[in-house]
Amino acid sequence: STIDNLVVVGDNEFLLDTSIMDDSVLIQTFGSSVITIDYDIHDLVSKQGRLWTFSLDSPSNFTLLLPKNSAIVGMINLPINMEIINDQNKLTLSPGKTEIDYLFSNSISNSLPDTKLETNYFPYAIIVGVLLIILIGSVIIIRNKRKNHKSIEYNEATKKNTIDLETIFKLKPDLREDDKELVKFIFNNEGEALESELRKKFLQPRTTMWRAVKRLEREGVIEIEKKDLQNLVKLRKSMGEEE
Structure with missing residues (x-):
């Protein structure tokens, strides 16, 4: 069996170091009296x-x-x-x-088979047509207002040399939907975010978020750095850095 996303947590949700050796795992407990082991298995x-x-x-x-x-x-x-x-x-x-x-x-x-009823749709078609005209007009106005905002965001991303979202998702089409939401948040946060910020934003416990972050790191989408004893999660500037 293949085990992925192994996360071991000790007292006070402190992440513990682990080493996998064949069918065994070595855990540095650092004095923890109780440990929690969390992992994925695909079989x-x-x-x-x-x-x-x-x-x-x-x-x-x-x-x-x-x-x-x-x-x-x-x-x-x-x-x-x-x-x-x-x-x-x-x-x-x-x-x-x-x-x-x-x-x-x-x-x-x-x-399930579709069940269709005989209905006079003409009055509804008129109403829907009017609503569509109003909706299309509103969308055009909103798009015009957003053009300048999008160009500003694009310039900010260019300055940081951060690869854009469309390219990331094109290069990594198999990313999970929840992982894509993480990537979007980090991208809109100037390409980086503390792990604690991600937990607060997505209301996830420490172990669940750490597994998601490590999964994105293995995919070559992000890199993890230490900043003031916290994990800083940053989008990679190039997918070419994958091993």
């Missing part, structure tokens, strides 16, 4: 067509949090408990072999 989920399958043979009870907008369509090993938290299914499962098949809700809705 538990498979996909066939639109159907996703989670499978695990666990020696003990465990808790599973499914992705948002997912719907369970099949299951081996019924859960001990099941609840909804922030639109996500949270299941508590017993030891043994577990398989859970699920689809994302947009896939389910796309597979």
Whole structure:
């Protein structure tokens, strides 16, 4: 199994140094009495067509949090408990072999047949046409107002020699949506931001944000520097710096 995004946290959410050696990990605890280990593993989920399958043979009870907008369509090993938290299914499962098949809700809705009703749309078409004319006029005015603002932002980015967002996303098309939001925020913040600022902006705990930052560092999008004992996250000036 391949393990990614390993994060180990000690007392007071202090990030601990780790070294992975084959199937073991060496952790410098620095006197922490309790440590939390968080990591990603990719061998538990498979996909066939639109159907996703989670499978695990666990020696003990465990808790599973499914992705948002997912719907369970099949299951081996019924859960001990099941609840909804922030639109996500949270299941508590017993030891043994577990398989859970699920689809994302947009896939389910796309597979449903359309039901059409006979309706006189002419009055609505007139109303929609008028609204579109008003909307188009408003968009033209707003775009004209934003042209100068965009040119100023472009000049600021050019001065800092920071690669533009469109180029970043073109070079890195597989970035996650939440990672793209991080990149946008850093770009609009003159190309750099403290990790603490990112946690405050996106309301993420330290471990979750650190994993996201390290993921972007591995992708060659950002670099991490120390500034006053804090992590300063900076966009790379060139994607050519990737190893």
